[in-house]
Amino acid sequence: MNEKVSQEFEDEISLSDLLELLRKYALLVLLTAAFAAALAFVISAREPKVYRATAKVIVSFESTARAASDVVIEPPPLDLSTYQEVARSPEVLEQALGRPLDPETLARVAQRYRIDTMEGRRSGVLLLRVEAEAPDRAAAAANRWAEALLAWEQERALGTIQRQKKALAAQLAALQGELANLDPKSERYLSLALLKAQIQQKYDQLEVLEAGTQPRLHLLEPARPPAGSVRPRPLLNAALAGALTAFLAVFLAFFKEAVTPYLRDPEEAARLSGLPVLAEFPRLPPRPGVELPYETALFLKTGLKTALLADDPSIVLVTSTVEGEGKTSVALALAQALAQEGKPTLL
Structure with missing residues (x-):
């Protein structure tokens, strides 16, 4: 049991997951850090020299x-x-x-x-x-x-x-x-x-x-008049502000992903449900008339083939957790794939 939990934990924090998370939030982190650095530079430059x-x-x-x-x-x-x-x-x-x-x-x-x-x-x-x-x-x-x-x-x-x-x-x-x-x-x-x-x-x-x-x-x-000021240091303050903001942004991104109650990838869905993943459909924009790729529907039909042969006629239920996740599109693509194979299909 302990080995299984350890293996699941390692899978959850794999290097590929970390890299994917950094890639996902890279633009937001860079923009936030750049804004913080610019703000710190402007504020520091306005301070009186010491x-x-x-x-x-x-x-x-x-x-x-x-x-x-x-x-x-x-x-x-x-x-x-x-x-x-x-x-x-x-x-x-x-x-x-x-x-x-x-x-x-x-x-x-x-x-x-x-x-x-x-x-x-x-x-x-x-x-x-x-x-x-x-x-x-x-x-x-x-x-x-x-x-x-x-x-x-x-x-x-x-x-x-x-x-x-x-x-x-x-x-x-x-x-x-x-x-x-x-x-x-x-x-x-x-x-x-x-x-x-x-x-x-x-x-x-x-x-x-x-x-x-x-x-x-x-x-x-004896003391002599210094050549340069010791404060403020706009460039140093900007670099520190940018680095600190980037670190906090990455930390918040990791925290957000850790507490998000959604499945992040098919492997996590398979691990938590104990069921195999039959097919993966890409995320498409919610526009009317957008059809899912036919090749992916064929993979789903092949994965369901064993279950479809067990019962005749077979009933397949397509469902999801919330609205707008693509139940209708998946059901339509699967029905088309079955009908094109010559099976009597009712959607």
């Missing part, structure tokens, strides 16, 4: 000191994912745009500001990509974004030192003003002068540290 510029920032994971005697101070290294979050943070984006951003505006801006990474063993690269309606605007925005990220790293590396220098500079200025009003020979003047010298020494040490401190981010390549 340009993308990229600024490259290199990230150092290791110390840049060339020898043990070099005075180089670097902030703790951060991984690329951390720099990605920093670059997309409100602080950096607001500095790049030069204005504060509310959450809704920030979400819209984040769609045009994208960052990719390239990671190596000793260093990595941040690709800061910005999209805009003009090439110059895209390049300028990408460079401002890179500058804002470098400024954040500069603050991370030198912020503490610069704040300490600012505090010491304020103390030195206050001491200098107070010393100007004191007698150089007084004990307080000498005490404040010694304190000023100590603060100045600390300030000088911080300047040395500031000069030797190196951030871990450096601009590798």
Whole structure:
């Protein structure tokens, strides 16, 4: 039983059936795909162009000191994912745009500001990509974004030192003003002068540290105005729309054939009924006076010959499932074939 069902299933999806189905719907599929491709091309061509510029920032994971005697101070290294979050943070984006951003505006801006990474063993690269309606605007925005990220790293590396220098500079200025009003020979003047010298020494040490401190981010390549737009792509969109529409049209054609409650060919009729096919008449247009081919009627008469010899007189019923399937034409052709053989025939 299982072998029989499997054989019937294989017969239903044979390659010849698939090819015949594709041939049947080929014109409709091609016209539908061509219309979808043309529509997608027209719509895409009307959309405003979008340009993308990229600024490259290199990230150092290791110390840049060339020898043990070099005075180089670097902030703790951060991984690329951390720099990605920093670059997309409100602080950096607001500095790049030069204005504060509310959450809704920030979400819209984040769609045009994208960052990719390239990671190596000793260093990595941040690709800061910005999209805009003009090439110059895209390049300028990408460079401002890179500058804002470098400024954040500069603050991370030198912020503490610069704040300490600012505090010491304020103390030195206050001491200098107070010393100007004191007698150089007084004990307080000498005490404040010694304190000023100590603060100045600390300030000088911080300047040395500031000069030797190196951030871990450096601009590798500034963004340049792109030569072409990244969106829209009319030809690509048309090709994708045409291919997708063709695939859907073929799928719908297969689905339609699968759920259609009609017999598709004589083999399927024979398989489902368990009866032999005696003859095949061609599908003819429903016009009055159209006669079926005489040769096919002879095949039908030959197929019925055994049954006609069994009973005398014989009665043959010609019927169908619905109207307009050719009962009258088949009955007339069969009667003519029998009469021409010399058999008394009543239709």
